[in-house]
Each structure stands twice: as C-alpha cells, then as structure tokens.
Amino acid sequence: MSIEQRAQIHRALGDEVRLRIVEQLLLADQTPFELGQTLEIPSNLLAHHIGVLEDSGVLVRHRGEGDRRKRYIALRHESLSDLVPAVPIKARSVLFVCTHNSARSQFAEAALRSRWDFEVQSAGTLPASRIHPKAASAASEFGVELSSARPKGYSEVAGSPDLVISVCDRARETPDMLTGRRLHWSVPDPVETGGIDDFRTAFSTINGRVDRLVAALEGG
Numbered sequence: 096m097s098i099e100q101r102a103q104i105h106r107a108l109g110d111e112v113r114l115r116i117v118e119q120l121l122l123a124d125q126t127p128f129e130l131g132q133t134l135e136i137p138s139n140l141l142a143h144h145i146g147v148l149e150d151s152g153v154l155v156r157h158r159g160e161g162d163r164r165k166r167y168i169a170l171r172h173e174s175l176s177d178l179v180p181a182v183p184i185k186a187r188s189v190l191f192v193c194t195h196n197s198a199r200s201q202f203a204e205a206a207l208r209s210r211w212d213f214e215v216q217s218a219g220t221l222p223a224s225r226i227h228p229k230a231a232s233a234a235s236e237f238g239v240e241l242s243s244a245r246p247k248g249y250s251e252v253a254g255s256p257d258l259v260i261s262v263c264d265r266a267r268e269t270p271d272m273l274t275g276r277r278l279h280w281s282v283p284d285p286v287e288t289g290g291i292d293d294f295r296t297a298f299s300t301i302n303g304r305v306d307r308l309v310a311a312l313e314g315g
Contacts, residue, residue, distance in 0.1 A: 100152065104174060107151035112143050114134065117153065117170065122184075122311060123278040124169040160284060161265035167281040174305065183313045188214035190256035190275070193263030195223040196246035199232035201281050202298045203262050205239045206305040211312060215265075216253065220269050222246035227286055233294035237302065249273065262301060280304050 100306065108114055114144055119125060125133075131141045148154040149207045152174050159165035170179035189211075191203035196219030231241045249271060259275045261267035269280045282300055285293035 096238075104149045104153060107147050107153055110144070112140075113148055114188050115283060116141075117175070120154070120168060120170045122308065124167045124281040125279070126165055126167060130168065145165055146207065157281070159244070159264040159268070159281070160287075161268040164314045165264070165268070167264065167279075169281055172307065184221050184258065184276070185313050186213070186257035186276070186306075188254060188256045188275075189216070189258045189260065189312075190247075190252060190273070191215075191216075191217040192259060192261050192273070193219055194221055194265045194284075195219045195227075195228045196248075197223040197225065198286055198294065199262040199284070199301060200266075201226060201241055201246075202239075202301045203260065203280075203305060204232060205234065205241060205244075206302050207308065209239075210305065210309045214254075214256075216247075216256065218247045218249050218252050220249065220271070222248045227294075229285070229289070229291050229294045232292060233285075233298050234270055236295065237298055239298075252302060 108117065116130060119130060119133060127138070127141060131138055145154060149156065149302065152171060154168055155171055156166050156168050159167055189207060191200040193200040196217055200217035200219065201304070204215050208215045226241050226244050226246065234241045252273070256275045258278065259273050260278045260280060262280045263280045263284065264281055280301070282297055287295045
C-alpha cells in the first residue's frame with residue numbers, strides 16, 4: 096500500500112463517527128439501516144460517512160443474496176490490519192449457520208474448532224444431503240478434512256449457543272428460534288458459481304474472519 100493510500104485511510108478515520116462505524120463492523124457485516132439505528136445517526140449523514148470510508152478503501156458494499164433490496168457493508172480488513180476488536184465477546188459455545196450447511200458454515204466450524212477449546216457447531220436452514228464435493232476438496236487444500244462431516248438442520252443443534260454467526264445472507268434473513276448473541280458474515284455462496292476457486296476464496300475469507308473472532312473470544 097502506498098503512502099498516499101495510507102494517508103487517505105488515516106484522514107478517513109480521523110473522525111469520531113467514522114471510527115464508531117468501523118468499530119461496529121469489526122466482527123460483523125451490517126446494513127446501513129442497522130448502523131443508523133445502533134449509532135443513532137441520520138441516514139443522510141451516515142451515507143456521507145460511509146462514502147468517505149468506501150472511497151478510502153476501508154469499506155465495501157454489496158447486494159444481499161437473499162433479499163436483493165438489502166445492501167451489506169463490510170470492512171476490508173486488509174486495509175486495517177492493525178485494528179483489533181475493542182470489546183471482548185464472552186462465549187463458551189458458537190454456532191455457525193448458512194442455508195445448506197454444505198460449505199461455508201462447515202468451513203467456519205472446522206476453522207474455529209481447530210483454534211478454540213469450547214463448543215463449536217454448524218447447521219443449515221435447509222440442510223443438503225451431503226457436503227459439497229468442491230467444499231471438501233477446497234478445505235483439504237487448507238489441511239481441513241470434511242469428508243466425514245454431514246449437513247445438519249437447526250433441530251439438531253445441541254443446547255442454546257452463546258453466539259450465533261450467520262455466514263450466509265439468506266440464513267441471516269430467515270426467521271428462526273435460535274437464541275444467543277448474533278453476528279453476521281456476508282460471505283458469497285461458492286455453490287452458486289460452482290468454481291473451485293470460489294470455494295477456496297470462501298474458505299480463505301472465513302479463515303481470516305475466524306482468526307479475528309478468536310482474538311475477541313473469551314470463555315464465559
């Protein structure tokens with residue numbers, strides 16, 4: 096990154112409201128409406144600050160995969176590699192959810208299970224009959240074995256997880272009876288394209304998110 100790019104990011108972050116936006120997005124992606132509600136910022140002012148952060152390369156916006164009217168805002172963490180979450184999360188059980196539990200939520204479960212000593216599960220709103228073959232193939236390239244894993248539905252979730260993380264826009268937008276604190280990671284579905292590189296990208300993205308999550312997690 097050039098010194099000019101770094102200076103632009105510093106200028107973008109030199110505002111209290113924009114720092115609060117970044118803090119809200121450290122561990123979870125949100126819609127502009129959610130940010131406005133949480134930070135109690137008028138929509139026109141919020142749009143200005145989001146635009147400044149996006150122009151500096153700190154944020155990225157994209158359309159939701161489920162409700163196409165929704166826009167999710169995510170941090171480009173590589174531009175903020177020195178930032179760490181300010182508030183620890185107390186949890187002893189984490190559940191990752193997506194639609195079919197055949198790729199993304201399985202990636203997340205395996206990645207966190209290898210780094211964290213407490214309970215980790217995954218489930219889907221409409222579980223598939225098997226792990227997607229390309230998901231298993233991509234995971235194996237990262238040293239993760241998924242061939243023996245199987246998709247599960249919400250009815251098979253053990254107990255009441257302290258933290259529920261959706262890694263799929265559709266799962267996040269589907270009503271459910273799950274309890275626990277919620278976070279959302281808006282990760283594009285590699286199954287929609289079917290390309291092995293997209294499965295690799297999804298795994299790598301989730302793996303990086305899990306690294307940041309582990310830094311914030313504390314056993315309750």
